[in-house]
Amino acid sequence: MSEQNTQPEDELEWVSKTQRKQESEALQKLGRQLTEMGDQLLLKLPLDESLLEAIQLAKRIRNKREGYRRQIQYIGKLMRQRDCDDIIKAIALIEAKKQQDNQAFHQLENTRDAIIAEGDSAIQQFIDDYPQADRQRLRQLSRGAQREQKQNKPPKSARELFKYLREIAESSAE
The missing domain is CATH 1.10.60 (Diphtheria Toxin Repressor; domain 2)
Known part of the structure; x- marks a missing residue:
């Protein structure tokens, strides 16, 4: 066999x-x-x-x-x-981080636009999310941005408002 x-x-x-x-x-x-x-x-x-x-x-x-x-x-x-x-x-991790940062950027832009358009209600909602934010500074920047929008001036206050929102969001992320 x-x-x-x-x-x-x-x-x-x-x-x-x-x-x-x-x-x-x-x-x-x-x-x-x-x-x-x-x-x-x-x-x-x-x-x-x-x-x-x-x-x-x-x-x-x-x-x-x-x-x-x-x-x-x-x-x-x-x-x-x-x-x-x-x-x-x-590379996938880097792309995911980039997309996450981009999404956070758009969220802050939407928040800025809501604060300018809605005023105090949007400010209150932002302060609920980020209690360390200064309500008076947000109102001041919001009023300035609304005034510039009505007078068709460059959006200086809107840019400052965005910078402030980003500053607050980054400080709470740390």
Whole structure:
């Protein structure tokens, strides 16, 4: 009786050429996204030295079309050689933070507009949310913004009101 070899061989997963190209293009797209980021953000990402240098070179030669294209391909090649999940997660965290900040900014703009339009009721609602806010200062800035709006003057008080609202919101977040 002959025994058959029941041990599974190390099977390599077959990947089609199309799938490899799609993965390569996705990494190149990620590389383009990295070249559009600022230097301070790049330093926060888990990039190794060779990849960081390649990204910085791509930033410098952006206006040279063919050279830039080849550099992006090189960045894609470097990224294929390593695990990019941690880079993708770090970028997602940065994007989420940016979106959260943007949402807070719009919320403050809406609050400012409500304070200018509604007056004391909106001021009271803001003070309920942020008890450390100065009611007198809010009323003063609101009246000034309403006056400037009626006289078609530049919105100096509205800008000051927004700065004050942002100051209060940031101080309570800390």
